[in-house]
Amino acid sequence: MKACVSFYNHIAAAFVALFLWSAPVFEDEAVLDKLFDELKSADAQASREIEQEIWNEWSKSGSPAMDLLLERGRKAMAEGDFPVAIEHLTALIDHAPGFVEGWNLRATCYHQMGELGPAVQDIAHVLTLNPRHFGALSRLAMIFEEMGQPKKAIEVYKSALAIHPNMAGVLDSVERLTAEASGQDL
Numbered sequence: 464m465k466a467c468v469s470f471y472n473h474i475a476a477a478f479v480a481l482f483l484w485s486a487p488v489f490e491d492e493a494v495l496d497k498l499f500d501e502l503k504s505a506d507a508q509a510s511r512e513i514e515q516e517i518w519n520e521w522s523k524s525g526s527p528a529m530d531l532l533l534e535r536g537r538k539a540m541a542e543g544d545f546p547v548a549i550e551h552l553t554a555l556i557d558h559a560p561g562f563v564e565g566w567n568l569r570a571t572c573y574h575q576m577g578e579l580g581p582a583v584q585d586i587a588h589v590l591t592l593n594p595r596h597f598g599a600l601s602r603l604a605m606i607f608e609e610m611g612q613p614k615k616a617i618e619v620y621k622s623a624l625a626i627h628p629n630m631a632g633v634l635d636s637v638e639r640l641t642a643e644a645s646g647q648d649l
Contacts, residue, residue, distance in 0.1 A: 495520050499595060502627055510629035521564050521596075529559045536568055545572040563593045570602060579606055597627040604636070613640045 495517065502513045524530050532555040539548035549572050555565035570585035583606060589599040600623035607616035620637045623630055 491520060491523075495595075499626070502629075505629065507629045510627070511631075514627065514630075518598075521567075521593075524555075524559060524562050524564075526559065529555055529562060529565075532558070533564065533568070536565075536572075540568065540572060540575075545576050548572045561592065563589055563596065566592070567596065567599055570599065574602060574606060579610065582606060595626050597623045597630055600626070601630065601633055604633075608636075608640070613644055616640055617644070 498513055498517050498520070502510060502517070505513055522533065524533060532551050536548045536551035536555065539545070539551060549569055552565050552569040552572065555562065556569065559565060566585045566588040570582045570589060573579075573582035573585060583603065586599045586603050586606075589596050590603075593599075600619055604616045604619035604623065607613070607619060617637055617640050620633050620640075623633055624637070627633075
């Protein structure tokens with residue numbers, strides 16, 4: 464009986480070790496909380512630097528295999544090969560559905576291809592997993608603009624600005640859309 468218990472303890476320990484080794488280590492929430500606090504009061508230059516640090520945190524999958532899929536997806540995007548990027552990012556999402564950046568980049572690809580429905584679905588996943596994702600909010604606002612829904616676009620842009628007050632281009636978009644809605648030229 465002791466041998467049997469010992470055997471099962473070794474099996475259980477092996478499974479725990481395998482699980483801990485293979486489970487992705489996602490971004491550090493404490494680091495992100497600090498960065499988001501800094502972002503709210505930073506000037507434009509500091510905001511760009513903080514934003515880059517946030518993107519770096521969001522890009523940490525914790526798995527070399529997932530990092531490779533992310534890298535391949537980004538490379539295909541940079542080359543303008545969005546269908547191939549979507550293949551890589553879909554594989555990433557299938558293997559790491561909690562890794563937000565896979566969903567976000569695939570939403571970007573769909574948007575670039577003019578497939579707004581799948582883009583919005585992926586953005587919904589991003590915002591469910593990470594409500595502070597100012598990039599996804601900004602893309603959603605762009606989609607609302609393209610769909611001729613300026614009031615919704617303004618509302619979502621303002622949500623992005625509440626998180627990232629100096630987000631490049633977003634304040635200009637709000638001002639432009641507000642002026643257009645009131646019938647003014649800029």
